[in-house]
Amino acid sequence: MPNGETKITASFTIPEAPYGYYYVQLVRSRRPETPYGFPSFPVVPDLEVNPSSATPGTTVAIKGTGFPAKNNDIKVSLDGADTKLSITTGELGSFTTEFTIPNTIAGNHQFKAYDENLSFGNDITASLQVEPVVELEPEQPEIGAEVTLTGRGFAASSLVSIKYDDIAVSNSPTTDDNGNFTEKFIVPESSEDDHIITATDRGGNVATFGLPLEGTAPSVPTPVSPVDERFGWFGSQVVVFTWTDCSDPSGITYTVEVDNSLRFFPLEPGMRKTGLTKPNAVMRLEPGTYYWRVKAIDGAGNESDWSLSPYPFQVGFFSGLYLAIGAIIFILVFILIVRAFFRRVREYYK
16 A cells, blocks of 8 residues: 555445435545545445245235335336235435235245336335135134135136145135135044144145134033932942033034942943944943932033032842841741741640
């Protein structure tokens, strides 16, 4: 570097400013305010869209900077079609506006900003990646209900496979020219866990919908019979249990438990009946005092509270063992009486 010369390197961020040329001036401190050098640079328009990927129906923010100040002739197009946005730049040549993505096919799309009265040299564009989306109506269906799946943002004129978890639930619909489709199907039998509906087109575009099934428990059944009753006197007896019926669009099953205590645990074999589709059950019980309860379960796996019968019931009075012992004792007594009778008869005739 020649003697008497100084090299200065500095960097700075260009602030928001209207479209045009600007100069950088170097002023030495503590010296007369004489500028040194006049390097210039242009401020040109720029366009941003946020977020840069979105689904049809989503509202995005479009921001422009470096345009002419207080200009209301700025137009913004999407893929060459006027967005009809009303835009006026501020004193610094900037603007921010919002735009709702219309129904269009998946892939890359371009916003372009322009002023028919000015030429900015290069196209002022911003890219937007459109992604597919599916929606379900109703959003929380019940098992066996018919639902409508609507898809947007898929490939144009493409077959779409629809799966409920890993089960194909409908014929493959075909999207229209804008990547839209509508399809109806029946929600299959499933547990109370959440499920995933997946729609995939031939171009590999995939959209999912998390399906929370109806989570309302069915009403609690009311025990009807037996209540504070006795069944028979000797040996085991057949007992018929009945309760009020419950209903649910997804279907109802019942579970009944019987025990000789209010703990209901552990239950003896045969003391629980599950999967009952009617409001009754039949059990053969040994003599004793029993309690019973019942609950309802709908097709989505939602369970009601247990309903406990208000009073216990009794089966028999003598068990089979006691009955056998009593029979043996009766026979022995009968034999002794008969033998005594014949002994006295013999003694009488002697």
